Amino acid sequence: MRLLERMRKEWFMIGIVLAIAGAKLKPSIGVNGGPLKPEITVSYIAVATIFFNSGLSLKTEELTSALVHIKLHLFIQIFTLAFFPATIWLFLQLLSITPINEWLLKGLQTVGCMPPPVSSAVILTKAVGGNEAAAIFNSAFGSFLVWNPIRLLSKHGF
16 A cells, blocks of 8 residues: 555656656657647647646735745746856856767757746646745746747847
8 A cells, every 4th residue: 555655645756757658659649740739739738727727726815925025036037047057057168178069068058048847847846845826926937038038039030
């Protein structure tokens, strides 16, 4: 019975391992245009479902109290959008003197500058018992701060 209890407690990690194993065994299912249509299901349906589900579990008082924590939001945004990318940049400077492929370093730099995915931030914060309302706000706000200027620049040919 202990194994069953442990599996119930670690359902999320087990699900991640199963999803990775399934993707390894049959990667064609998850490609763009494939049966799962990730260009639609992941981009729109999954994120909307996570926000909707998270919103249903939040009390209005929790959301309003989370919004007034300006210092918390400033810390999270500065850490996510300035400190972490700067740290990654320094780390990549060290790695650049090694024989690691240049394109791998460019990919790491790109990923290091992106905000965390909304779904991951909300789910993982909830899993550890963190401030879910603050996670929802900061994840959405961070994505807004990063992606809107990128869309604007790409729209004007930059």
